[in-house]
Amino acid sequence: xxxxxxxxxxxxxxxxxxxxxxxxxxxxxxxxxxxxxxxxxxxxxxxxxxxxxxxxxxxxxxxxxxxxxxxxxxxxxxxxxxxxxxxxxxxxxxxxxxxxxxxxxxxxxxxxxxxxxxxxxxxxxxxxxxxxxxxxxxxxxxxxxxxxxxxxxxxxxxxxxxxxxxxx
Amino acid sequence: xxxxxxxxxxxxxxxxxxxxxxxxxxxxxxxxxxxxxxxxxxxxxxxxxxxxxxxxxxxxxxxxxxxxxxxxxxxxxxxxxxxxxxxxxxxxxxxxxxxxxxxxxxxxxxxxxxxxxxxxxxxxxxxxxxxxxxxxxxxxxxxxxxxxxxxxxxxxxxxxxxxxxxxxxxxxxxxxxxxxxxxxxxxxxxxxxxxxxxxxxxxxxxxxxxxxxxxxxxxxxxxxxxxxxxxxxxxxxxxxxxxxxxxxxxxxxxxxxxxxxxxxxxxxxxxxxxxxxxxxxxxxxxxxxxxxxxxxxxxxxxxxxxxxxxxxxxxxxxxxxxxxxxxxxxxxxxxxxxxxxxxxxxxxxxxxxxxxxxxxxxxxxxxxxxxxxxxxxxxxxxxxxxxxxxxxxxxxxxxxxxxxxxxxxxxxxxxxxxxxxxxxxxxxxxxxxxxxxxxxxxxxxxxxxxxxxxxxxxxxxxxxxxxxxxxxxxxxxxxxxxxxxxxxxxxxxxxxxxxxxxxxxxxxxxxxxxxxxxxxxxxxxxxxxxxxxxxxxx
Numbered sequence: 001x002x003x004x005x006x007x008x009x010x011x012x013x014x015x016x017x018x019x020x021x022x023x024x025x026x027x028x029x030x031x032x033x034x035x036x037x038x039x040x041x042x043x044x045x046x047x048x049x050x051x052x053x054x055x056x057x058x059x060x061x062x063x064x065x066x067x068x069x070x071x072x073x074x075x076x077x078x079x080x081x082x083x084x085x086x087x088x089x090x091x092x093x094x095x096x097x098x099x100x101x102x103x104x105x106x107x108x109x110x111x112x113x114x115x116x117x118x119x120x121x122x123x124x125x126x127x128x129x130x131x132x133x134x135x136x137x138x139x140x141x142x143x144x145x146x147x148x149x150x151x152x153x154x155x156x157x158x159x160x161x162x163x164x165x166x167x168x
Numbered sequence: 169x170x171x172x173x174x175x176x177x178x179x180x181x182x183x184x185x186x187x188x189x190x191x192x193x194x195x196x197x198x199x200x201x202x203x204x205x206x207x208x209x210x211x212x213x214x215x216x217x218x219x220x221x222x223x224x225x226x227x228x229x230x231x232x233x234x235x236x237x238x239x240x241x242x243x244x245x246x247x248x249x250x251x252x253x254x255x256x257x258x259x260x261x262x263x264x265x266x267x268x269x270x271x272x273x274x275x276x277x278x279x280x281x282x283x284x285x286x287x288x289x290x291x292x293x294x295x296x297x298x299x300x301x302x303x304x305x306x307x308x309x310x311x312x313x314x315x316x317x318x319x320x321x322x323x324x325x326x327x328x329x330x331x332x333x334x335x336x337x338x339x340x341x342x343x344x345x346x347x348x349x350x351x352x353x354x355x356x357x358x359x360x361x362x363x364x365x366x367x368x369x370x371x372x373x374x375x376x377x378x379x380x381x382x383x384x385x386x387x388x389x390x391x392x393x394x395x396x397x398x399x400x401x402x403x404x405x406x407x408x409x410x411x412x413x414x415x416x417x418x419x420x421x422x423x424x425x426x427x428x429x430x431x432x433x434x435x436x437x438x439x440x441x442x443x444x445x446x447x448x449x450x451x452x453x454x455x456x457x458x459x460x461x462x463x464x465x466x467x468x469x470x471x472x473x474x475x476x477x478x479x480x481x482x483x484x485x486x487x488x489x490x491x492x493x494x495x496x497x498x499x500x501x502x503x504x505x506x507x508x509x510x511x512x513x514x515x516x517x518x519x520x521x522x523x524x525x526x527x528x529x530x531x532x533x534x535x536x537x538x539x540x541x542x543x544x545x546x547x548x549x550x551x552x553x554x555x556x557x558x559x560x561x562x563x564x565x566x567x568x569x570x571x572x573x574x575x576x577x578x579x580x581x582x583x584x585x586x587x588x589x590x591x592x593x594x595x596x597x598x599x600x601x602x603x604x605x606x607x608x609x610x611x612x613x614x615x616x617x618x619x620x621x622x623x624x625x626x627x628x629x630x631x632x633x634x635x636x637x638x639x640x641x642x643x644x645x646x647x648x649x650x651x652x653x654x655x656x657x658x659x660x661x662x663x664x665x666x667x668x669x670x671x672x673x674x675x676x677x678x679x680x681x682x683x684x685x686x687x688x689x690x691x692x693x694x695x696x697x698x699x700x701x702x703x704x705x706x
Contacts, residue, residue, distance in 0.1 A: 003527075004468050004531055004535075007468075007472065007527070007528070007531065008468070011475065014475065048357055048364075049363050049364050049386070050364075051385075051386045051388055052363070053408040053410060053702050054363055054410055054412050054700065054701070054702050055411025055412070055414070055494065056411070057362065057411075058411060058412060058455075058492060061361055061455070061474070062478055062481065062491075065471075065474035065475060065477070066471055066474065066475050067475070067478050079359035080359075091386070092388065094385065094386055094388055095308075095310075095311075095327060095328050095330070096308045096384055096385045096386070096387050097356065097364060097385050097386065099310070099335075100356045100364065100385070104357055125408070126393075126404050126405045126408050127388045127393055127405070130325040131324070131325075131327070131388070131389045131393050132315075132317060132322070132323070132324045132325070132326065132327060132328045132389055133317065133327075133328065133387050133388050133389030133392075134327060134389065135327050136327060151494065152492070154491065
């Protein structure tokens with residue numbers, strides 16, 4: 001126990017402004033305010049991997065680490081679409097995931113915000129649109145509110161993308 | 169790069185009356201491809217098993233466009249790759265009958281073959297005879313029956329439309345009629361931030377009786393999408409077969425291409441590839457150890473490990489231009505050279521992280537609450553591990569120790585003395601122990617590689633081989649051996665790419681590991697394997 005405490009105090013608080021610039025603090029504060037006003041301080045996100053390579057998932061995990069600590073803004077990832085405010089979708093939509101993606105979307109309450117994350121959701125990425133196994137881009141399957149570019153987008157891109165979607 | 173031709177396997181086959189012919193259009197010579205008669209297929213597998221070889225992969229390929237004889241039907245081949253701890257890899261090929269493509273199953277000799285054989289059925293309409301399981305695998309129920317994704321006659325350019333009459337057809341899961349047992353179905357959309365797949369549990373009380381995996385949800389037609397790409401364009405796709413093992417997949421693809429074209433990469437490039445691959449190994453093991461602990465509510469470890477992983481990602485961005493090391497390889501070498509200052513930085517961080525991990529390991533080992541969960545959970549016996557041929561750290565925790573850095577000893581590992589942890593107990597705690605050991609070993613390797621980093625170029629100019637040349641590579645990624653086979657066609661374009669992620673084999677181990685464990689232990693055991701869905705589904 002003592003060693004655990006020692007380690008915790010030695011590392012200290014490492015949570016930092018997302019991008020080392022003033023822009024982030026503004027973004028962070030704005031994000032927090034928006035979430036406070038529109039979602040009573042808590043924004044629940046359901047993630048669906050609709051065919052990604054797992055790269056985007058690694059960066060979503062990273063957004064939860066102590067440096068970015070996405071939860072400080074009131075954002076958390078939820079296990080069920082039933083109480084999700086936002087759907088985060090990664091990957092081109094594979095033909096074998098299309099139905100599951102539609103079902104997840106339909107299971108959500110309004111406002112059913114949808115963010116598509118990664119280059120795959122813009123143009124199906126390296127997998128290509130002329131591919132029998134790809135049903136299409138996310139927006140071909142369900143309505144999309146915002147797209148975050150990158151292969152994969154960095155954790156700070158992700159957080160800023162979420163803010164941009166909320167303030168539209 | 170070419171070594172002497174490896175005739176060991178051909179001679180052994182000859183001893184048993186199996187005639188084989190060495191194929192000249194396959195490289196490298198130390199991993200030869202032998203053509204055998206179709207009727208000898210299962211017999212050859214049986215002899216290979218008796219010789220102590222493990223199955224690497226089994227796949228099919230149509231003859232390339234360059235290889236079609238006028239007025240003749242396009243030939244269809246099946247391939248089998250096998251590996252021996254001392255005699256390296258050997259490939260077998262046989263031609264199927266064009267009018268009635270049939271092949272005997274080898275699953276009775278190598279159980280790990282059965283899902284790959286199902287994939288051959290799904291993608292090529294090959295009739296695999298005497299298979300223990302002929303249900304479709306990647307071809308989900310909604311696909312039209314006539315769709316065979318890798319046949320040249322199939323329209324691969326337009327999204328496949330579901331057959332409306334098959335939309336509600338359910339997969340033929342293993343049934344359980346017992347009145348005492350109940351079913352739990354999970355997925356494809358899981359509770360956490362993970363890839364999609366379906367698990368069907370049969371449970372009695374708290375204990376799992378059986379767990380069946382249903383994968384294929386993230387099938388993206390990667391093998392087909394590779395067709396017609398140049399090697400350097402294809403490398404971007406190969407780097408995204410499984411995003412967490414991007415260096416491993418890129419390396420196996422690049423090396424297969426380089427073998428096919430018979431080009432050597434500069435020593436400096438191979439050393440940098442080694443550094444990238446070992447860094448990827450450390451980052452993933454650290455992330456997974458944290459996640460395993462988190463699944464047993466030891467959140468402290470998760471927090472600390474996630475921090476270390478982030479530190480690594482940031483240095484990767486700085487030194488190699490990408491947080492996850494994507495696109496850091498090129499065909500013929502690596503994309504980024506490292507200067508002395510960067511070299512020092514990488515060495516320093518690797519040492520610091522290895523030291524921190526050791527400190528965390530002490531805490532992990534002395535915390536009773538986590539030890540109680542991991543010790544004895546999710547055991548795969550040595551016998552089962554050898555039978556399936558489990559790979560990487562999963563195999564190494566269960567008494568099966570294939571490691572291509574030692575067996576294949578490709579550059580730069582041929583210059584190093586690689587030691588691997590040899591676990592035997594096969595539970596979650598052993599897999600975690602193996603991962604801790606591998607972090608320490610990998611950090612030693614990185615230091616050694618960087619200290620001895622040869623001077624010189626980092627790229628060899630690439631010239632594609634002539635049509636019909638193929639290359640096979642086997643790379644030890646953090647999950648285990650990645651096997652890739654690439655054949656070139658006309659216009660310097662790739663004609664067929666086959667890749668086997670270690671997960672395609674290790675998923676079978678998970679099904680055995682969760683038998684008789686309590687249902688709430690499933691996430692813990694699953695995380696200790698952390699098999700790739702994307703790498704399996706392709």
